């Protein structure tokens with residue numbers, strides 16, 4: 123630290139001494155004197171810093187070079203381009219030294235932040251690079267709307283061009299009013315001002331309308347694409363990602379990505395055209411003042427860059443926090459019955475409050491960062507305006523510009539500052555918006571881990587299922603092996619009952635048979651072919667399942683039964699509902715098969731939902747039918763009828779998971795699954811005679827409903 127202070131002190135002293143000494147080089151011309159001074163200052167300061175600190179970092183080299191050479195470059199430039207001396211550089215002046223030091227410092231820091239040398243910043247550079255790639259991808263997705271975008275661009279250019287001339291004519295009006303008043307000149311200036319104002323307003327309105335159309339069409343396309351991609355993902359994906367996050371991507375991020383990218387491009391182009399035009403007009407008014415104004419740019423850029431980096435991080439954190447908050451609300455709405463019955467309303471409210479507070483605290487931090495940024499921005503702008511007024515007064519005194527020119531210049535300057543800020547800001551904002559785009563693309567590009575490109579569609583299927591040395595752990599809990607080396611055979615024309623204590627892997631077995639998950643080891647064969655080799659649609663027609671609590675989708679009973687099938691006759695529907703023992707209750711409803719089931723089938727009882735679920739599976743005439751604890755929702759009468767019908771299908775492979783002895787007894791084969799392995803198998807009598815696990819665990823395996831039946835028997 124001490125070495126750094128000493129280095130700074132010595133370098134400063136040397137630099138100032140040489141800066142003032144340059145006035146003594148009277149044997150040289152003015153420009154040559156400045157260049158010699160620059161070379162001497164550069165060598166002396168670099169050498170001092172190098173000797174004291176031991177090494178010279180690139181950022182320091184850049185700063186020392188800019189600081190030493192700026193005055194000479196500026197003076198040479200103004201002589202070459204304009205044939206006159208600038209107010210700075212004529213003599214060794216402390217104000218000029220300060221101004222060039224500030225500009226060099228700003229430029230060096232700006233460079234350091236935007237194109238950093240350090241390794242730790244390499245990651246952020248890579249991030250920016252990635253954001254650019256994403257941004258270009260979003261632009262390419264706008265392809266079908268290119269015509270609208272082109273129209274928007276034309277209106278945008280017109281609006282900007284018209285807008286640019288308004289301050290120019292304001293200055294002219296002031297000059298006309300201040301000098302010899304000329305009626306005609308005054309009127310023509312007013313007329314042009316009016317025309318440009320109308321032109322700018324009309325074009326800006328058209329630009330806004332056209333761009334909004336492009337945005338809305340893009341959003342719709344993206345939502346559909348994303349929805350398609352999501353619905354193709356495997357079940358494991360939905361278990362590892364929260365619902366709130368998925369809906370947030372679908373609803374918010376698609377809109378955000380379209381709006382911000384499209385609007386940002388609009389603002390970027392508008393600002394760019396305007397900035398170039400304004401700088402040209404300002405140069406024509408006073409090139410010296412223009413340079414003075416432009417010296418603010420690196421400082422503005424620097425402030426903007428720091429703000430963008432901080433804002434981007436907070437923005438992302440806030441997005442995630444909002445998704446978590448939504449998740450909490452969704453969970454409670456979804457499970458409101460549980461919340462009510464356990465009287466946890468207050469607990470859930472405080473959980474939601476906690477999540478909201480997290481979001482709120484992030485918002486507060488974001489607003490604080492924004493407030494500091496605005497303060498820094500205003501102060502810089504103010505400082506530049508003070509300089510302009512000071513030098514402007516000098517130029518008017520010297521006759522280098524008129525009062526009207528200064529007014530026009532100040533009008534341009536205040537706008538230019540905003541535009542330059544916008545140019546740097548918009549870049550950061552575009553990177554922000556592609557954070558949302560990145561998340562959307564992440565889902566769009568995700569390849570489902572369970573392939574659905576099998577082609578096999580044999581005319582005949584027997585429905586012979588073989589589990590071969592299956593080992594499996596759920597993607598959401600990979601450390602827990604649920605099935606271990608499980609081997610099992612399900613034969614056509616047989617009813618196989620899977621039994622075992624709760625949580626031992628029965629439902630997992632049938633989930634794998636439905637291809638909800640892919641086993642880590644082993645495979646399942648259907649008629650000797652791996653499940654993945656079958657055509658996706660064909661496979662799910664041949665293998666159907668009824669789960670413990672079938673989910674119905676909003677729509678009529680008919681829609682739910684024929685779900686996923688294109689043409690089903692009323693005959694087929696009736697046949698399926700009769701087998702599922704659902705026809706009678708459906709006919710008793712006011713609208714029969716056209717009765718709306720409500721969201722999630724909420725307008726029907728559990729047993730009715732279950733029977734519609736069974737009919738939905740049966741209408742497909744599946745070769746393999748899986749019934750996962752359907753008896754838990756059916757009363758004994760319904761259960762008996764359903765099972766009687768199903769058991770009478772001669773060639774079907776029927777797999778039943780049951781906790782009822784009455785059901786299990788009917789099975790041709792009972793498979794006892796414990797610890798993810800097949801422990802025993804055989805008929806009820808064989809297993810009872812064996813006096814193994816089945817015999818010992820009989821009390822535990824079967825529910826009271828069975829015991830009662832047995833007692834009655």
Ligand SMILES: Nc1ncnc2c1ncn2[C@@H]1O[C@H](COP(=O)(O)OP(=O)(O)OP(=O)(O)O)[C@@H](O)[C@H]1O
Nearest residue numbers: 361596598599604623624625626627628629630631
């Ligand atoms: N989606 C899942 N993600 C992670 N683990 C799961 C998932 N589903 C089930 N498990 C776990 O896998 C194990 C086996 O569950 P499974 O549902 O297959 O048991 P089961 O024998 O059918 O139980 P039950 O008779 O209660 O339905 C359990 O320990 C369970 O916690």
